[in-house]
Structures are given as C-alpha cells and as structure tokens.
Amino acid sequence: MTIRKFALAALSIVSLVAGVGWVHAEGPTIADLLKDQDNPKSVLTNGLGVQGQRFSPLDRLNRNNIKGLVPAWAFSFGGEKQRGQEAQPIVYDGTIYVTASYSRIFAVESRTGEKLWEYEARLPEGILPCCDVVNRGAAILGDKVFFGTLDARLVALDAKTGKVVWRKKIDDFEAGYSYTAAPLIVPSKRGPLLVTGVSGGEFGAVGRVEARNPENGELVWSRPVIEGFVGLLDGKPSTMTGKAGETWPGEMYKTGGGATWLGGTYDPETNLIFFGTGNPAPWNSYTRPGDNRWTASRLALDPDTGEIKWAFQTTPHDGWDFDGVNEFISFDLKKNGATVKAGATADRNGFFYVLDRTNGKFLSATPFVKQITWAKGIGPDGRPIYNEESRPGDPSKAEPGKPGKSVFSVPSFLGGKNWMPMAYSKQTGLFYVPSNEWGMDIWNEPITYKKGAAFLGAGFTIKPIFEDHIGSLKAIDPATGEIKWEYKNKAPLWGGVLTTAGGLVFMGTPEGYLKAFDAKTGEELWKFNTGSGIVGSPITWEQDGEQWVGVVSGWGGAVPLWGGEVAKVIKNISQGGSMWAFKLPKTVAAK
Amino acid sequence: MALLALVAAPAAARPLDDVLSSGTLVIAVYRNFAPWSFEESGTLTGIDVEIGRLLAEHLHVAPKFLARMPGEDVDSDLRANVWRGDIVDRVMADVMLHVPVDKELGLRNDMVVICCAYEQERMAVVVDPEAVPAVSFGAFRNRKIAVEGGSTADLLLSALYNGAISDNVRRATSFEAAVAQFSSGEVPALMATRAQVEWAAAKAGRRVSVEEWPLLGVVKTSWPVGLATRVDAHDLAYALEDALTEAAKDGRLAAIHARFNVTWQPPAN
Structure with a gap:
C-alpha cells in the first residue's frame, strides 16, 4: 500500500511537470471506451461496449473447461441495506467499480476483492423512489467515475480516492424524480459527454435525455421526448420535439410522461445515441386518444446537439403500462446475403423488434413470449394490430362504487422483458433474451385514495401463464425471429445476460445461481449459488492471463414489490448484497 | 404459556406508553399540501399541523412532524409513514393524519388502525x-x-x-x-x-x-378523513380520539380551520 501511494505521488509529480497534457495522464480515454468491446482486459462501459451487445471476445473459457470455473473472492457491500443489487461492475487497471443499492459505490481490488474505498450518498429521509432502491452501474472516464443517486443527482468521484469532484441535481426528488441507470459516455465535437435520462416523476413529469460536460457536470443539451416541448442547447432553447398536440388531445401532451429511466446505448458507426422512453401519462388511455408520441418509443439522437434523428414507437397509445425503455442494441444483420446496419430491442409488449439503425425503418417484429393478448401481431408498417378487447376498460364507464370489468392481458405490465439487458453474440449471430411468461388481471378499482383524497386506481394481479416456470431465457435469430432454444426458470428472471466467444451464455437467477449455457444449444453447463438472488448483469475480463467472470448478488427490484401471485415462487429467496468473482485457473485452462 | 403472556402484554400496551415516556408524539403529515400541511417562510404550518399540536398537547408531550411526500396511493403512505417506515432508514411516525376513513381501505391495510374522522372532505x-x-x-x-x-x-x-x-x-x-x-x-x-x-x-x-355543483362520476365526491396508528397502538388511537372529540366540542377544531380561512366540515357519519 505504501509503495502504491508512493507510486501515485510520483505519478502526480510527473503529471505536473508534463504540464498541459496532464489531464489525460490517468484513466481511460473516450477512445478506450469506444473500443471497450475489443479489449477484454477491462470493462469500461455498461453493456461491455457502447453498443451494449454484452459480448466478450474472450474464448479461453469454453464448454469443455467451464467445470473448472471457481470462485476467487466475494465482497460484501456490508451494512443493513441488503437488497436489490442490479449493477453491472466496471473493471479498469486492477480496480472494480461496482454500485450497490441505496446509492452506494465501491472500488475493489480486482485480484483480491479488498475494498479500496466506498462512497454512500446521503439520501434525504422520506424519499419515495418509484421502483425500489436499486442502482444499475457506474461510468468511467479519465480520472473520474460517475453514478446517479436515488435523490436524482449525478455524482462524479475521483477514481483513485472516491472523493466527490462534482455533484449535480438532475431534477427535484420531491417531485418524485429519481435516478438508477448507468450513465452513458459518448464522443462529440466538443469532447466526451455524459448522457443520462430521468427516472420516475409524479404528475407533470416529462421524460428527457440530457448531456453534460463530464469535467464539471454542466448541462450541454437537453432533449424532451414529448411532442411540443422545446429542447435546450448551450443554455438556449433549441428545437421543438415534433409538433405540439399532433398526437395528443388538447394540452394533454404537457404532462405526457415518457420517463427515460433506463439509460441508453451508442453506435459509433452511425454516431447515434439510442434511448427508450416510458409509458404515457395518465395511465387511463381513454383520456388521451392519439398515438401519444414519443412515449413507449426508441429515439436516435445526435450527440452534438441532442436533435432527434429518428424515432420508432413500439406501443402507440399505450394502455397496458408497456414502457418502451428497453435497450436498443446495434448489430450487423445478415439476411439474404446482404448485411444491414440493424438494431434490435425486446419490448415490454412482448415483441422482438429489428430496425434499420441508420433511419429507424421497421424491418421485423416477432413475439418472444407466448400467448400475447393485447395485439394480434405487428403489421408490415411496424404498428401493432390491436386486440381492443384486451385494453383495460374505460373507468368513466364503470358503475360507481363497483370494480370495473376485469381483463386478462399478456404480457403483464412488468413486461415480456423488463429492464434486464439481453446480449448479442457476434459468434452465433443470436440474441439471448431474458424474458418472463406472465399476464395480469387488470380492472378499475373503485375504492382507492391518493394523498388523502378519493381516487380511481387500477387493480391488478399478476399471474404466471405456465405452472412450472415464469422465467425464460431465449436464443433468438434476428433474421427470422425464430427461437433457437429456451431455458425455463421457475422464478421470474430479473438480471442481465452475457455471452462470450467461448460459445457461452451467462445469466443469474433469483434462486441465487449464476449459470452458464451453451450458446448454440442452451444446454446448462455450470452453475454456482451466490447465496442471494441475482438481479445484476454478469461481466467477464482477462487478468494475469486468466479469464474472470463477475456478478453482483442481492435479491430485490420490482418483482418482490409487485409480484402478486408470483410472490409464491420467490418467498424463500433471501436478500443480500455482494459481488462474486470467479476465474478459470491457468492450470485448468491448459488441460 | 406464561412467557407468551409476558411478551404479549407489554407489546400491546407499548405504543401509548412509549409515546408518553419518550415525551414526543411523532406525527406524519403530507408535504406541500395546503391548507393542511405546507411550508410558509420555511416553517411547517397548516390545519393538520395545528391538529397535530393539539393531539400532542392532550398527551402532554411535544409534537414532532414528519412532512412526507405522497406515494402512489394511501396504502403505500400508510406503509411508509406508519407501519414499515421510509425506504432509506425505516423512520416512521406514531400517527398519520389525513387518512380517509373507509372500511375497504381499512380491511386492505391490516397493519394499521384507521379511525377518528375529524373532517368531511x-x-x-x-x-x-x-x-x-x-x-x-x-x-x-x-x-x-x-x-x-x-x-x-x-x-x-x-x-x-x-x-x-x-x-x-x-x-x-x-x-x-x-x-x-x-x-x-x-x-x-x-x-x-x-x-x-x-x-x-x-x-x-x-x-x-x-x-358545490351537482357532480356525477365514478369517483367519490365526499369522504371523511381521520388518522392512522400502527395496529398494536389501539390505545394511542383511543387517546387521540378523546383529544379530537374534546376539540370538536369546545370549538378549537373550528377555530384552527378559521385561522386558514377554511370552514370546518364535521365528518358525516
């Protein structure tokens, strides 16, 4: 440690002597971030690459030697706050940066699991983050790491010491705003930008995507996602998103929702930022006839200005709470001998979409969960063919004091797939989609109160479709929509997926297992119980000539809060909070 | 058997005793909820805040207020303010004000006692x-x-x-x-x-x-509000009910309302 400190001191002296160039003396550059996927010695971005493919070129670990994968260390986040670990760790230069629930971040020595520093945000008492206390990960650039907190702030910390460099408010937590996603760093003409959305928000909240200067947190641009709102660029109004009121009645667009709570991806080839948007407000769809753009959509933004280059709406006029926030992953689609610059997303609404990522043109959509009721399919124009019978009833048509007609709708509002990111293998050309087979009974609830006043709520019960499983990991061929294999899991899946050039797919389960599957066949090859449910996203990296795998463990997230009947299959799962690291020892790999 | 009785007896009596021995009644009210509970020049004020003071005075303890944000529904407010505590540090109050007195709401929330209507909204x-x-x-x-x-x-x-x-x-x-x-x-x-x-x-x-114009709709247009305590604090709820009954009779409730230019609407039974 003393030697390390001495070395650091020496380095900073050298930096000072070097003068102007010192800013880049430490830490990864934007160029490093852009080629993150090709450098297995580090994991610098959420998604193991800015495109978010969660594909590692590492092939040392494969189906023949995976039985030799053993735990190297486990690190406990400590304290009493043992729940909801949804992070993907970052690995750089012998240090792991991992966030934990309740707005905590840790720097851990990557070979031993020893803690280097810890930062815990001081959260105001009484905050009500909408969707549990999770945090989904950090970003790194230069000498700083960045993460967001439950009271809707962004914090930049010194990567070596954990000391706060700057702290900026994204929005007012008292108005219900929060922040849980991993920030995204993108290049622009003026240098790297730190890009975030907003989480939650009560009535009146409108989703937006924002870019900040990572050096000081100053806002560079802001792009509201609802038609009729004007963006900001360098402190001045820029352009309007769409046209006011075009797909909304009256002034309903002013409070239209569309929270951008899950963060985005970036594609260097098209120089576009991709962000998803949440469902429209209010929940009662009968009060807002029209498409309600751009809620439940994917947007492509220009990193220099925040202008919308294209947009695609997965659920126009949503009435089922189908957020459109799920990640959009860039990939090269090989179809009929041609290569298309495509992108794919598995929506809450149960359909797997493939779009042309250069212009947002619809290419295909196929169901990735079974027995979908809300739509008969997706038409050639990319619009759903609605089954209006499956739309929850109009509350104003209900009989006073009586529950409205109950509708059974699939998927449930938690989605065919929720926040948990899928992976794309450059080796197999398949997407690995963590999905859930569930529906919901939904009705208008006559006796509800909000803030001390009578209110109209929606009552719902989430129901499994099948007796033996809810969770379903599927391998999908993006060229045909064909499901190549499926792994069924009793409890609902809530964690991300990783795939490697070693022909493997990794995923955690609520039952506590980190599992490895054969990427071609879906055969389960390896599993290890981490002691609590896994709802985070695994990573892999190379260290000292060995392949390592890491994942956070700690049950929580929205399922235990909203599970309804689902609660039965998760009642024996213990909470927790730790990171596990595994490695394939050289001696085993050599066999 | 004897052990169970020993454990159970103090648990049932605890909340009122605890409040009295601690010298403080912790009261949850809604934040930014004029004229009931809101900030004016940095000070928490409002009809519910005054009613809270009156309740504490009745018990000869000091009032301490938690001004809380509303959740998605009153059910989640009861969870955060009265029986489980807030999501960060599990902090909660002894009593929450402005809770609708409704049989269905009470049945759905079996961890609390909802009672003591003091107002008709x-x-x-x-x-x-x-x-x-x-x-x-x-x-x-x-x-x-x-x-x-x-x-x-x-x-x-x-x-x-x-x-x-x-x-x-x-x-x-x-x-x-x-x-x-x-x-x-x-x-x-x-x-x-x-x-x-x-x-x-x-x-x-x-x-x-x-x-007040005639209004038809699927939402109730009138409902009583009262207070909620934890389910094991029935005795506290009874004591607070006495305080409210007295204040209704001697005109203090009406006077508190008048200070905020509001006419007290007694609960319709």
Missing part, C-alpha cells in the same frame, strides 16, 4: 362570478378550469360529459400552480376539495364565489 369549485355565470359544470364546455393534474378534480372533470370538457381542463403540476393560475385571473375557475378551494378563495384578492 368534499369537492367544490371557486369561480369568478362574472366570467362563469353558470350553475353547473356545463359552463366549462367553453371556459377553462384549473386543477392539480392527476387529482380527484382532474379525474372527475376529465370523465364528465364523456370527456366533452377535458380539453378545457388546465392541469397544473401542483395545487399551488393551479391556485396561481386562478389567482392571476388567467383561468376563471379552480376545482379541488372544499378546504383547498376556500383557502384559494381567500388568497384570490378579489370577489370570487365558492360553489
């Missing part, structure tokens, strides 16, 4: 009489009316006449913002609960008229 409008010379909501087929977005008033007006006046509903991001639209004369009407409307009327600084 009902919907009302305040209008500029010249600009809105009408006696029904039909007036808003061609006039604007301000509401707090997502509130009961919003729900009622959006659904009225099959949505025919929905486009004329100005949905503000807060009650204060809706009041501001009315006070400035920008919008000739405001709809909210009776107490909110009277409070806004006093602030308007011009002659306005408070009305």
